[in-house]
Amino acid sequence: MRELLRRLRFLLHRDQFEQDLEEEMRHHLALQAEARGSADPANRQFGNITLLKEDSRAMWTWNFAEQLAQDIRYALRMMSANRLFTAMAVLSLALGIGANTAIYSFMDAILLRALPVERPEELVVLNWRAKGNTPVIHGQSGSRHGDRKTGIVTSPNYPFAAYESLSTKHDQLATLFAYASAFHVTIITRGQAEVASGLFVSGGFYSGLGVPPAAGRLILDEDDRAGAAPVAVIAYRYWQRRFAASPDAIGQTLVINNVPFTIVGVSAPGFFGIDPGSDPPVFLPLHAAPLLAQRPADDERRRFFDKNFYWVEMMGRLQPGVGIAQAQAALATGFHSFVDSTATSAKEKQDMPALFLEEGAAGLDSLRRQYSRPLYVLMAMVGLILIIACANIANLLLARAAARRREIAVRLSLGAGRWRIVRQLLTESVLLSSLGALLGLVVAYWGIQSITWLIANGRDNFTLHAALNWPVLGFTLALALVTGIVFGLAPAIQATRIDLTPALKEGWGRRFRLPTFPIGAHQFLVVAQIAISLLLVVAAGLFVHTVSNLHSVDLGFNRENVLLFSLNARAAGYKDDALARLYFGLRDRFRAIPGVRSSGISTFPLVSHFVNSDRVILPGAPPPTDRQANTNLLNVDPFFLATMQIPILLGRGIEERDMASPTVAVVNEKFAATFFGKDNPLGRTFGVGDSKPTADIEIIGVARNARYNSIQEEIQPVAYLPYTPKLGGPGAVFFQLRTAGDPLAVAGAVRQIAAQTDSLVPLTGMNTQSRQIDQTISQERTFANLCTCFAALALLIACVGLYGTMAYAVARRTGEIGIRMALGAARGNIMWIVLREVLKLAAAGLVIGLAAAWGTTHLIASYLFGTRPNDPLTIAISVAILAAAGLAAGYAPAWRASRIDPMTALRNE
């Protein structure tokens, strides 16, 4: 305690301490000199005075902190003395660290963040996998993912009976709960309609996850029963948005697909369900699902009594001490015997689904499935950029270390320890990288915004929220420390490895005489930078090429000036003829809007990833067995094909009179060629579907091939059928409005007409056809945009590096160049000498970069379209760009070298 006081007093009287010590030394030396007779030997025997003082001081202070503060003060002074250097270093680091932080925040949001529930690490998701087409499954509502190579499909959907049978197995799982997507529902609150996603959940859903209510109560087992009063839980954000977080919301009525539900509670803030890729505002009991269907009795039978209809998804919580493999073994056995009992024939016992468990801590994997590979590719790219930036700063530091040789030699000879100087230099570089990281956070913030904007691409239901949270900030901090040490350590060690005498003899103003260009670290770093830049430029070139290929795909229809939007009148209670009358009436009113040329209706828009595909049955032929015999279907009104400008090549289009008896079809060229070869298809008939269809659909026309759901796939057979309101499904239709000018200009008028007609019919999905198509290739576009930015960044940083290295080399060779000029070398020769160096470096970098590109571009092959991973043209252009950039960066130093005045140069020598 007293010791602390003494130390504090020391801190306050530092100057006094220094003076005392100084005087004490002088006294000691004087006495020693008197004893010996001369001042010099005493001094020598006395040894390192500076070190002695340092050691004496060290006794008093908290040495580490003291030195750190001192180092930082010194580093700040050095940084403000070299403003240009500092600015360049901080800026390139800010770009590098910022890009990394931005991409990492997406990784954090998509791949790493755990669900905001209790002990998420105990959660497991129940999936199944099977080979082939699983004949035991008669129907499915949900999702399936197939692997093209292995033919294995995986899915999270199960029959309700399987959930009941598995939930009795309590020795492995503490709880098991089920849920199913309600897909899109129409919600009407306080007279306002909107379309949103919803989730059906079992009674144990919230208690199983450990999510508390923010208000009211959550869905319980007694709510999830056939015949229970319909109740709903709303999400916190929806509560804030629609009810201003008022407690009055509890007990109010929510009309969902025309069925009234009572709000019983609000789930905890931050809870979004179990899929980070969606954010449903309403949660309903599983047993409420049939209420929303068109035919509730049929739907209930199918969902709850058909053991071959797969629809519910399940998640469980492991018993403490039970491993995931152990639980999987037990549950898989249970599920196998269940499936076995539902298979009624030998055929159905083939390719039966087998249960497996996946970790559920991060929730369902819809986003991960979509983005994890692209994110790793992007992370690799920004990592490379950071490496280039580090190489640049290491290069600049090496150059500066050479310029600081004398300073460091002086400090070493005055008694500074080597480690002490290395530490001081490292403090400088870590300070640089920390400043870079600080500025990088600004870059990252901006980057996150623009990447979100790029990926969302106009979609209003985009739910991915990357943010600068604590884990991300931690990552940035770690990055700053690591980069600071990475680019600072080598120069620091090199700087302190000095032969003192020659270093001290060098005059302050004199250059170091080195016989040739210093081969070594500089060159190596520049070559590496060029190689990495080439890699990034090639990648950017391939993605840009891909996007331009995608844009130039012949769609078969005119994408420009088409407005798209969807209306769902069935959800507002319209049925059959009333539904058709409403839609057709609206269509005619939309067409009357000034600026609208024509308007058509279809069940979904073209190239939107909506698909309706079914088997084609030809009269007299046996039912086909493989997928080759499928056709895509689209229900359209008489004006759709004309509005989209899809020409009829043969026969006639769909007309008003066909709407009454919808047994006619217009097919595309591919359909005609696939099913009728060279025969005339007009008047021929076919049927679609599984259950003994009659082949009574007559082909009345052939339309030109047009893209159906994707611009990347091959053209497939398509049959356009007349739209009829008796179709199953949700009953929504899409309108296509062809306009004279900007299609969005008529959006206001469209909304007005829809609201006037019936404000309870929600209007959604307002978009333009061309943006809709862009959204289907948003991944490719995002890649192309980001990659181009990254490549430009890398190129810029590498050029700065090349320029710096050459400028430095020229400065070092001023004397030599002066001599050459004095001996009669022409200016052109001097330029060539320098440019030759540049070319050598660039060539070495390009060769290495080409080899690297050759070896790695196949990794992005799956993101390319219409181009090969090693597309010679792209690679040639990339090499040309880099060579040109390299020469441009090298030209200025070369020019300056050629302008050296021999007299001045030699006088300096």
Next chain:
Amino acid sequence: MEPEQRTEIPPGTLYMLVLRTLARQGPMHGYGIAQHVQRISGDVLQVEEGSLYPALQRMLVKGWVVAEWKQSENNRRARFYSLTPQGRKQLAREIREFERVTAAIVRVIQPA
């Protein structure tokens, strides 16, 4: 320069030597302490300044000695160190410890 055979002070004993010197001689300056140790030890022990002054600072921090500027015998201003009661206690502790260790070493190297 005459080649002198002087032994470095065994590690850890410098504090004890300085404290002992101050206890016997009263307040002294750094040079005097070094000289005294050297003389008493018959020129065997050589106190390096590089370790003496940091050690004195350490003892100031620990509160074993206090320092004071005074006129020296030959009319120079010098910094005199003197023992505190705490330093006296520390000296006793150091000597006890030193004797224990020395006795142990002697036992080990004694011929049987």
